[in-house]
Amino acid sequence: MPETVNELDRRLTARGAATRARIVASADELMSLKGAAATTLDDVTAASGTSKSQFYRHFSDKSALVQAVVALRGSRVLEREEQYLRRVDSFSGLDRWCRAILQRVTARRGARGCELGALSTELADQDEAARIDLEAALTSWISLLTAALERMKANGTLSEDADPQTLATGIMAALQGGYVLAQAARDPGPMQVALDLAMNSVRAYATSANEK
Numbered sequence: 001m002p003e004t005v006n007e008l009d010r011r012l013t014a015r016g017a018a019t020r021a022r023i024v025a026s027a028d029e030l031m032s033l034k035g036a037a038a039t040t041l042d043d044v045t046a047a048s049g050t051s052k053s054q055f056y057r058h059f060s061d062k063s064a065l066v067q068a069v070v071a072l073r074g075s076r077v078l079e080r081e082e083q084y085l086r087r088v089d090s091f092s093g094l095d096r097w098c099r100a101i102l103q104r105v106t107a108r109r110g111a112r113g114c115e116l117g118a119l120s121t122e123l124a125d126q127d128e129a130a131r132i133d134l135e136a137a138l139t140s141w142i143s144l145l146t147a148a149l150e151r152m153k154a155n156g157t158l159s160e161d162a163d164p165q166t167l168a169t170g171i172m173a174a175l176q177g178g179y180v181l182a183q184a185a186r187d188p189g190p191m192q193v194a195l196d197l198a199m200n201s202v203r204a205y206a207t208s209a210n211e212k
Contacts, residue, residue: 020058023048024068032112036066036122066123066130073115074137081144088148089155094202098195101175105191110182116141117176142168149202162205174198 026048030039041062045055059065084097112118116137124131142165149164158164178194 016057019048019050019054020068023050023055023058024065024072027065028069028072031066031069031119032115036069036119037126041065063127063129066127067133070116070119070130070133070137073119074133074140077115078137078140078144081141085144085148089151090157091152091199091203091206094148094199098199102188102191102195105179105182106188110179110184110186110188110191113183114176114179117179121180138172142172145171156207158202158205159207162202167202167205170201171198 023044027039027044030043030047034043041052041055044050044065045052055065059068084100088094088097116134119130120134120138124134145168146164149158149162149167152158153160153162153164174194174197175191178191181190181194182188
């Protein structure tokens with residue numbers, strides 16, 4: 001039986017979506033290795049096995065591609081972080097989260113830094129659309145940490161004077177600094193120091209001496 005118009009449209013749409021995803025994935029990898037500025041459209045089309053005409057069917061220009069990479073990284077990071085943080089309501093849960101971060105940094109010997117932070121450092125002063133999207137993704141990450149700390153405050157693990165939003169912002173600041181220093185040193189040591197200090201700032205609000 002021949003394909004109907006709707007079936008053909010769906011097949012073509014699926015093929016186009018796959019092509020777009022391949023372009024974005026290739027750009028993401030190249031920007032991790034070379035940076036966004038040094039990654040050219042020729043690099044992306046060669047790596048993705050696509051033509052310029054295929055590229056321009058999906059993206060108006062390189063800025064649109066960068067936004068797609070930001071969206072890809074944002075969804076990937078937030079999905080991962082939600083898996084770790086959505087049930088955290090204790091110091092042991094926060095410690096597991098810290099160990100997972102340190103393991104990733106150790107496996108790469110600090111290379112590449114944070115998927116979002118690296119792009120923010122490069123693009124925030126050059127690309128306003130990318131800056132807005134990156135800020136939104138980082139804010140969502142902070143919100144996941146804030147929610148975990150709010151659960152700890154609600155169950156009595158943290159004292160009433162703890163401010164989850166402020167603590168979560170401090171943790172993120174320490175985390176991003178840890179990524180930068182570990183990347184420069186090619187050594188996970190600075191990340192360990194950053195995470196230890198961040199967790200100590202939270203433990204200062206513990207309601208039980210056993211949690212310190």
